[in-house]
Amino acid sequence: xxxxxxxxxxxxxxxxxxxxxxxxxxxxxxxxxxxxxxxxxxxxxxxxxxxxxxxxxxxxxxxxxxxxxxxxxxxxxxxxxxxxxxxxxxxxxxxxxxxxxxxxxxxxxxxxxxxxxxxxxxxxxxxxxxxxxxxxxxxxxxxxxxxxxxxxxxxxxxxxxxxxxxxxxxxxxxxxxxxxxxxxxxxxxxxxxxxxxxxxxxxxxxxxxxxxxxxxxxxxxxxxxxxxxxxxxxxxxxxxxxxxxxxxxxxxxxxxxxxxxxxxxxxxxxxxxxxxxxxxxxxxxxxxxxxxxxxxxxxxxxxxxxxxxxxxxxxxxxxxxxxxxxxxxxxxxxxxxxxxxxxxxxxxxxxxxxxxxxxxxxxxxxxxxxxxxxxxxxxxxxxxxxxxxxxxxxx
Amino acid sequence: xxxxxxxxxxxxxxxxxxxxxxxxxxxxxxxxxxxxxxxxxxxxxxxxxxxxxxxxxxxxxxxxxxxxxxxxxxxxxxxxxxxxxxxxxxxxxxxxxxxxxxxxxxxxxxxxxxxxxxxxxxxxxxxxxxxxxxxxxxxxxxxxxxxxxxxxxxxxxxxxxxxxxxxxxxxxxxxxxxxxxxxxxxxxxxxxxxxxxxxxxxxxxxxxxxxxxxxxxxxxxxxxxxxxxxxxxxxxxxxxxxxxxxxxxxxxxxxxxxxxxxxxxxxxxxxxxxxxxxxxxxxxxxxxxxxxxxxxxxxxxxxxxxxxxxxxxxxxxxxxxxxxxxxxxxxxxxxxxxxxxxxxxxxxxxxxxxxx
Numbered sequence: 226x227x228x229x230x231x232x233x234x235x236x237x238x239x240x241x242x243x244x245x246x247x248x249x250x251x252x253x254x255x256x257x258x259x260x261x262x263x264x265x266x267x268x269x270x271x272x273x274x275x276x277x278x279x280x281x282x283x284x285x286x287x288x289x290x291x292x293x294x295x296x297x298x299x300x301x302x303x304x305x306x307x308x309x310x311x312x313x314x315x316x317x318x319x320x321x322x323x324x325x326x327x328x329x330x331x332x333x334x335x336x337x338x339x340x341x342x343x344x345x346x347x348x349x350x351x352x353x354x355x356x357x358x359x360x361x362x363x364x365x366x367x368x369x370x371x372x373x374x375x376x377x378x379x380x381x382x383x384x385x386x387x388x389x390x391x392x393x394x395x396x397x398x399x400x401x402x403x404x405x406x407x408x409x410x411x412x413x414x415x416x417x418x419x420x421x422x423x424x425x426x427x428x429x430x431x432x433x434x435x436x437x438x439x440x441x442x443x444x445x446x447x448x449x450x451x452x453x454x455x456x457x458x459x460x461x462x463x464x465x466x467x468x469x470x471x472x473x474x475x476x477x478x479x480x481x482x483x484x485x486x487x488x489x490x491x492x493x494x495x496x497x498x499x500x501x502x503x504x505x506x507x508x509x510x511x512x513x514x515x516x517x518x519x520x521x522x523x524x525x526x527x528x529x530x531x532x533x534x535x536x537x538x539x540x541x542x543x544x545x546x547x548x549x550x551x552x553x554x555x556x557x558x559x560x561x562x563x564x565x566x567x568x569x570x571x572x573x574x575x576x577x578x579x580x581x582x583x584x585x586x587x588x589x590x591x592x593x594x595x596x597x598x599x600x601x602x603x604x605x606x607x608x609x610x611x612x613x614x615x616x617x618x619x620x
Numbered sequence: 621x622x623x624x625x626x627x628x629x630x631x632x633x634x635x636x637x638x639x640x641x642x643x644x645x646x647x648x649x650x651x652x653x654x655x656x657x658x659x660x661x662x663x664x665x666x667x668x669x670x671x672x673x674x675x676x677x678x679x680x681x682x683x684x685x686x687x688x689x690x691x692x693x694x695x696x697x698x699x700x701x702x703x704x705x706x707x708x709x710x711x712x713x714x715x716x717x718x719x720x721x722x723x724x725x726x727x728x729x730x731x732x733x734x735x736x737x738x739x740x741x742x743x744x745x746x747x748x749x750x751x752x753x754x755x756x757x758x759x760x761x762x763x764x765x766x767x768x769x770x771x772x773x774x775x776x777x778x779x780x781x782x783x784x785x786x787x788x789x790x791x792x793x794x795x796x797x798x799x800x801x802x803x804x805x806x807x808x809x810x811x812x813x814x815x816x817x818x819x820x821x822x823x824x825x826x827x828x829x830x831x832x833x834x835x836x837x838x839x840x841x842x843x844x845x846x847x848x849x850x851x852x853x854x855x856x857x858x859x860x861x862x863x864x865x866x867x868x869x870x871x872x873x874x875x876x877x878x879x880x881x882x883x884x885x886x887x888x889x890x891x892x893x894x895x896x897x898x899x900x901x902x903x904x905x906x907x908x909x910x911x912x913x914x915x916x917x918x919x920x921x922x923x924x925x926x927x928x929x930x931x932x933x934x935x936x937x938x939x940x941x942x943x944x945x946x947x948x949x950x951x952x953x954x955x956x957x958x959x960x961x962x963x964x965x966x967x968x969x970x971x972x973x974x975x976x
Contacts, residue, residue, distance in 0.1 A: 226629075226689045227622045228902040234621070297621045487974070501974050511970040515896065515915045522895035529623050543888045610884040611877075618860050618883055620874035 228522070230297065238301045245309040248274050254310040260588035262433055263312055265390045271312045272345050281343060282319055284468070289327055289335070290343050296528035300476075307477030315387060316469070318342035318349035322395050324468045325412070329453040329461050338414075352382040352396035352415070352439060353462070360608050362397070363406040363459065367441060369398035369413055371448065371455075376413055378421075378444040384602070388424050388437040391417050401456050412458035414450040421445070429598075431591040432571060469603050470541035474524045474548030479517050482555035486510060489562040489586065500562055513554045520544075520551055539616035542609035549599040549606065560593040623898075629693045632675055636694060639670060640701030646945045649809070653704035656803065657775055658811030664705050668730030676711045681718040682728055688901030691839060692846035699850025702949060704810035706772025708959075709735040711843055712836045713780050716791060719832035720825050735776035737767030737794075737815050738833065744768065745961040747833055752817060753784040754792060754824075761785075761824055763792055763817040771959070773813030774803035780825065781817070782833055791829035792822035808951040834910060840960050841913040842904050845897040845920045848956055852890045852927045855949045859883065859931045866936075879934055886927050893923040911973060914966040920956075921963030928953040 230238070253267050275281040283299050285291025294302070314320075323342055326335050341347040358365040367380025378398060388394065394415050401409030415422070421444040427436045453461050490501040490510065500506050527544055531537040560567050567590040574587045600606045614620050625633065643663055652660045675690045677683025685691075691711065698707060710727060713734035717724040726732040743749035752765025763783050773779060779794045779801075800816035826832055860883055863874030873879055900916035903909050928950035932939040939946040957963055 226625055226898065226902070228899070230621065504968075504971065507971040507974055508967055510974070511967050512918075515919050515967075515970060516892065518899060518912075518915055519892040519896035519919055522899050523891050525621070526623050526891075526895065526898075529621075540891075543884075543891055546884070547888050547892060607881065610881040613884045613887065614877075614880040617887065618863075618874075618880070620860065620863055620872075620880055620883070 230301075234297050234301060237298055238305065241302055241305040242309075244278060244280075245305060245311060248278065249309055249311050253312060257310040257312050260592050262435070268312055268315055268390075269345055269348075272314065275314070276343055276345065281314070282323065284320060284472075285323055285327065289323070289339055296525065296532050300525060300528060303472065303477040304480065307481045310481070313478075315348070317351050317386070317391075317395075318347065320472070321351060321465050321469055322349050325395075325452065325461055325465050328464065329412070333449075334414075334452065347392045348387075348390050350385050350388040350391035350394045350417075350439075352385065352394045354384045355381060356383055360605055362462065363410070365397055365399060365410065367396065367398050368402070369396075369400050369411060371400065374448045375445045376448060376450065378413070378415065378441045378446065380441050382439040382441075383427070383436075385424070385437045385439045386435055388417075388439055389426060389434070393417055394439065395452075397458055397462055400458075404456060407459040409456050410458040410462065411455050412452045412461045413446065414452060415441075415444065415446050419444050419446060429595065431594040433591070433595060466604055467537050467539075467541060470537065470545050470609075473541065473603060474520060474527075474544040475552050475599070476517070476521050476524045476548065479520070479548070479552045479555055482552065482559065483510075483514055483517060486555055486558045486562060489559060489589075493562050493564070493566075506558075506562070509558055513551060513558065516547070516551050516554075520548055523547070539612055542604075542612045545603065546606045546609050552599060553593075553596055556589070556593040556596045559589040563587075563589050625689070625693065629689060632690075633693045633697055635670060636667075636672065636697040637700060639666070640697060640703055644701055644703060646702065646948065649702055649704060650942075650948060653809030654805050656805070656811075658803075658805045658809070659705050659775065661775075665730060667705060667707070672707065673710055673714065673728045673730070676707075677714045677718060677724065677728060681714070681724055683714070686714075686718070688839075688842050688904030691843050691904070692897060692901040695843040695846035696850035699847035699852075699952075700854050702809075702851060702854075702945075702952060706735070706775065706810065708840055708843055708847075709733075709770075709772025709776065712736040712840045713778075715836040715839045716780050716825070716829075716832055719835055720791065720829075722825055732777040733772070733775055735770050735772040735779050735796075735813075736836065737770045737773065737779050737781040738837070739768050739770070740766060741768045744958070745965045747782070747789060747830065747837075750782055750784060750789060752781065754790055754822065755819075757821075761792060761822045762819040763794060763822045764819055765817050767815040767817070769958075770813045770815050772811070773801060773815055774811035776801075776813075779815055781815075781822065782829060783822075785824075785827065789829050789833060790824060791826040791832065793825050794820055794822045806955070808955040809948065835905070837960055838900075838904055838909045838913040841917045842897070842901050844956050844959055845893070845900060845916045848920045848924045848953060849890070849894050849897050851949050851952055852893065852924060855927055855931045855946060855953065856883075856886050856890055858946055858949075859886070859934055862935055862938075882930055882934060886930055889923040889926055893920055896920070911970065914961070914969040917961055918963050918966040918970065921966070924953040924956065925963075 256263055282291040283294055287293035326338055355365050369376045369378045394417055396413050396415055397410055398413050399409055400411040421442040423440040425438045426434045491499050493500040527540045569587050571591045674683045675685040675694055678686030713736050714727055727734050754761045754763050776796050779796055781792045781794050782789050783792055799820050802814045805811055864872050866873050896916045896919045900912045903912040931946050932950050938944050
């Protein structure tokens with residue numbers, strides 16, 4: 226048992242810091258800090274910068290162009306990126322489809338798609354949820370029929386994050402309606418430019434546009450866009466979801482949020498003193514800071530375990546349950562610290578109507594509302610509890 | 621960075637765990653833990669022979685360990701076995717003697733039993749409100765005051781007492797027979813004592829003892845946190861097993877989602893508790909020791925109470941009985957919050973760090 230960083234790890238941290246100081250454009254980190262929506266070119270630019278440095282695919286094996294980093298290195302990198310307000314890397318190609326293709330894809334699929342994920346040619350989105358299939362994902366109805374050398378797809382996907390920017394979508398489709406629910410599903414890759422696809426925006430609680438509905442009407446794609454075996458897509462779906470949960474503790478983002486809350490509480494005045502001197506508020510901060518301190522170690526312990534086992538295990542569900550709640554608590558504290566100064570609607574924030582502090586602080590109410598999503602997406606926290614019940618408690 | 625135990629520590633954990641499960645089954649434990657002398661003198665001697673105390677002291681003091689992880693390994697095993705022996709008293713005394721640079725062979729060999737008197741009725745946790753005072757007398761000292769809930773004080777030969785001295789705190793050794801010691805058994809088993817000092821002769825061990833006392837408290841906190849983690853692990857395992865076996869409405873109650881999710885939440889929090897204990901153990905003796913110890917004791921206080929109360933509730937009536945082991949684990953988990961600073965006390969210590 227040894228929590229200290231090795232000399233190599235410390236040197237690596239310094240290398241990451243100096244890289245970020247040099248390579249991360251200020252206009253991008255400012256946009257992240259201010260909490261508004263990032264533009265597509267911003268996200269693409271950061272993706273390309275990381276790819277050029279070879280630090281993009283942190284969870285891929287080296288043979289596919291990944292970094293081959295140790296758990297500690299991944300942790301250091303994530304922490305430093307958050308500290309520098311680097312954008313979150315869009316995960317759909319890198320963290321979700323990439324690992325799927327590496328395990329289930331054909332050699333041709335690997336050779337074709339993986340380099341295009343790295344160089345940013347293809348922006349991927351995720352076609353999982355449907356209006357009638359959320360937590361009960363296996364009840365999905367989007368139908369793919371094998372006709373000649375094509376799939377003909379009809380149906381609807383929803384909650385498609387950043388689908389408005391995507392070139393491709395990976396879809397779970399029902400390919401055998403007679404089979405038992407999980408048995409008749411296939412994993413199919415679809416070019417978003419294919420005729421019959423329509424993307425409609427969903428406006429979220431805080432007014433932002435990050436998710437969409439995607440409609441499929443007689444969409445025809447080549448049969449070889451199938452990944453793995455026909456009707457065996459559920460195995461892939463589960464594999465992908467377990468990868469989706471790595472890094473889902475969001476420890477780096479919560480550390481960033483904690484620093485912001487502390488800075489706010491020191492600036493905000495209440496009753497002639499700083500809010501930090503209010504024992505009730507300070508106690509709320511202290512309690513969540515302690516939870517986060519524990520979560521940092523829990524996250525590292527699970528990363529190590531994942532490395533030893535070669536794949537993330539069901540413990541990642543525990544990370545998701547606790548990590549999202551910690552993050553939500555921090556967003557709530559930031560909103561409460563601001564009090565009425567959190568009032569302006571994001572679209573109406575101007576220097577003239579700000580009651581307090583720099584413009585970025587005014588976004589805290591929006592961030593609080595937006596972040597309620599984290600305990601719902603990626604398998605709701607209730608679904609995570611079901612997973613742990615089955616796999617770890619064996620009830 | 622490495623989350624595996626060293627071979628030596630793993631061996632120590634296995635040996636102690638085996639010893640406790642073979643020699644100290646819960647029925648025996650409950651028999652000795654609630655009747656004077658509130659422990660098993662024969663098993664205490666055997667634990668001494670196993671070298672448990674040597675693992676708690678550094679080589680410089682004649683021991684073979686003394687690091688945070690040596691302490692946590694020992695106490696996690698003690699917690700799993702719900703051991704009522706006052707090892708915490710020996711640990712904290714050893715820690716103080718090490719800081720003072722005083723030879724401690726009699727402690728390590730078990731020749732003399734030590735306890736530590738810090739707590740007072742009006743200052744159960746905080747060092748800066750200690751009222752017990754030392755007076756120089758001839759070439760020695762006398763102490764006056766009352767030390768409260770002195771863990772292990774019921775069987776101690778020597779009590780190391782924190783007392784006001786020269787504008788600060790000094791550490792003094794008092795022969796137990798020279799003091800007025802009232803022993804009693806505790807709610808959660810094991811023994812403690814009230815120690816009344818009235819011009820009681822004492823030997824100065826360390827003149828300026830604040831730093832040493834804080835270090836002993838930090839080590840004690842790591843020990844208590846690890847003990848809690850061990851006890852919570854067992855409590856959770858018994859609870860999950862019960863969910864599989866107990867049938868109501870024709871099905872095992874573990875099939876009910878309301879209980880499943882609560883069992884998962886217990887597990888999540890226990891993992892967090894284990895993590896913060898690892899953190900505090902790794903920082904013990906370093907500049908962040910007090911802060912991380914406070915973080916750990918706060919989280920342990922919250923989680924231990926959750927696990928105790930949920931375990932009782934999910935079992936139903938059976939865990940309310942003396943007969944069933946969970947009731948005894950639950951008592952230990954709840955009552956250890958009142959040892960060496962409770963949830964609120966340690967939260968306020970973390971908050972105090974924000975003032976800077």
